[in-house]
Amino acid sequence: MSKERIVVKIGSSSLTNQKGEIDHEKLNDHVDAIFALRKANHEVILVSSGAVAAGFKKLGYPSRPVTLKGKQAAASVGQGLLIQTYMEKFQAYDITAAQILLTRSDFSNRKRYQNAFATISELLDRGILPIINENDTVSVDELTFGDNDMLSSLVSGFIHADRLIILTDINGIYDGNPRTNPNAKKFYFLEDINEDLFQLADENGSKVGTGGMKSKLLAAQTALYLGVSVFIGTGFGKNKLLDVLDGKGDGTYIANRSQTSINTKRQWIALHSESTGHVYIDQGAVEAILYHGKSLLSPGVFKVKGTFEKGDVVDVMGINGLIGKGQVSCPSDELSDYIEQRKEKGPEFHEPAIEVIHRDNWVQLKN
Numbered sequence: 001m002s003k004e005r006i007v008v009k010i011g012s013s014s015l016t017n018q019k020g021e022i023d024h025e026k027l028n029d030h031v032d033a034i035f036a037l038r039k040a041n042h043e044v045i046l047v048s049s050g051a052v053a054a055g056f057k058k059l060g061y062p063s064r065p066v067t068l069k070g071k072q073a074a075a076s077v078g079q080g081l082l083i084q085t086y087m088e089k090f091q092a093y094d095i096t097a098a099q100i101l102l103t104r105s106d107f108s109n110r111k112r113y114q115n116a117f118a119t120i121s122e123l124l125d126r127g128i129l130p131i132i133n134e135n136d137t138v139s140v141d142e143l144t145f146g147d148n149d150m151l152s153s154l155v156s157g158f159i160h161a162d163r164l165i166i167l168t169d170i171n172g173i174y175d176g177n178p179r180t181n182p183n184a185k186k187f188y189f190l191e192d193i194n195e196d197l198f199q200l201a202d203e204n205g206s207k208v209g210t211g212g213m214k215s216k217l218l219a220a221q222t223a224l225y226l227g228v229s230v231f232i233g234t235g236f237g238k239n240k241l242l243d244v245l246d247g248k249g250d251g252t253y254i255a256n257r258s259q260t261s262i263n264t265k266r267q268w269i270a271l272h273s274e275s276t277g278h279v280y281i282d283q284g285a286v287e288a289i290l291y292h293g294k295s296l297l298s299p300g301v302f303k304v305k306g307t308f309e310k311g312d313v314v315d316v317m318g319i320n321g322l323i324g325k326g327q328v329s330c331p332s333d334e335l336s337d338y339i340e341q342r343k344e345k346g347p348e349f350h351e352p353a354i355e356v357i358h359r360d361n362w363v364q365l366k367n
C-alpha cells in the first residue's frame, strides 16, 4: 500500500454522549485506528469536532446550547477537555499532537492562509499529528466555515491530501434519512455528488452534531472539486481506517476519477478570497480565457466596477454573468483609464494592451 496523506474528520456524535461529555470508549477507538494508519506509514491530519458537545454540561446546560454565546462558551471549555484527552491518549502511543484552531478569515487573508499551510506542512514533516478545529470562541455566525465537514474538505484540498475520511454515526449515504425512513437504501460507491442527492439528504443530524448529511455532501462536493476522494461512514476497532484504504470500509466511497488537484493559489482564489471589484469582458475575451487558456488582456475589457489594487481578486463577468475569478496584474484606475482613452480616441487609439489577469491567477467558476 503506497503512502497516503489522509484527513480524518470525526463528528461530535462520534466523540461525545448526549449529556455533554467526552465518550472515552469512542475516542480511544479513533486514537487506536489513527495509530494503526500512522504505523502503516500514512500521514494523518485530524479534524475533530466535539468542543461544544464536550463542554456544555460543565456550563450547566441540559443540552447543546443554541445561542451563539452559549456555543462559544461551551466550546472554550470543551476544546480544552478534548485536546487534553487527545494529547494523553496519543502520547501513550508516543505520538505528539498539535492543536490548530482556524477561522474563516485565516483562509481569506492570503498571508495567513500561506502561514497556516507552512505550519501544517512543518508539523507533518516533523511527524506531529495536527488536530484541527474551528476556533469557535471567536468565530461568529456569518464568518464561519459553516461546519467541520466543510472545514475538513477545505483542509484536505489545501494540504493536497489523497483522501478525506469523514467518520460519523451512520454507515454511509442513503437515499433518505435512515433514522426516519427504515427503507432507505445505501449508496456504496458514488462517482459524483449531483443535485438529486441533495434532495435525499436532510439537515437533521444527531443531537450533538450540526448540518446532518447535507453538510457532508456539500463538503464531499468541494473535496472532489479539489481533487480529493472521500469516504463517509463509520466503523469500529483499530483497523477501521486501514479497512477504508483497503476498500472494506463501512460507508460510502466517493471518487471522481477524472478530477485532478488544484494548486493552492488557485484554491485560495476560488474558495477563500474576497472579490474587491468586477471586470466585464466581451465574448472574444470569454472564449480566449475559457477555451484557449489565454491571459485576460485589456482590449477584451469594456467595463470596470469597484476599486482594486494589483494583487486583489476580482469577479470576471461575461455577457451571461459571472464566469470566474482572478487576481489582477494592474490596478482599477489604470484599467479604467485605458478603457476611457480607447473610447475617446476610437481608431486613433494605439496603446499597448495591459495584462489584467495572468492565466496562472485565473479560476473558472462552475455555472
Ligand SMILES: Nc1ncnc2c1ncn2[C@@H]1O[C@H](COP(=O)(O)OP(=O)(O)O)[C@@H](O)[C@H]1O
Binding pocket: 010, 011, 012, 013, 014, 167, 168, 169, 170, 172, 173, 174, 175, 176, 177, 178, 179, 200, 201, 202, 203, 204, 205, 206, 207, 208, 209, 210, 211, 212, 213, 214
Ligand atoms: N440521506 C442520508 N443518509 C444518511 N444519513 C442521513 C441522511 N440524511 C440525514 N442523515 C442524518 O445525518 C446524521 C449525521 O449527521 P451529524 O449528526 O451532523 O453528524 P456528525 O456529528 O458526525 O457531523 C445521521 O445520523 C443521519 O440521521
Ligand SMILES: N[C@@H](CCC(=O)OP(=O)(O)O)C(=O)O
Binding pocket: 010, 011, 012, 013, 048, 049, 050, 051, 052, 053, 075, 133, 134, 136, 146, 147, 148, 149, 208, 209, 210, 211, 212
Ligand atoms: N467546531 C464545532 C463543530 C461543529 C460541527 O460541525 O460539528 P459536527 O457536525 O459534529 O462535525 C465543535 O467543535 O463543537
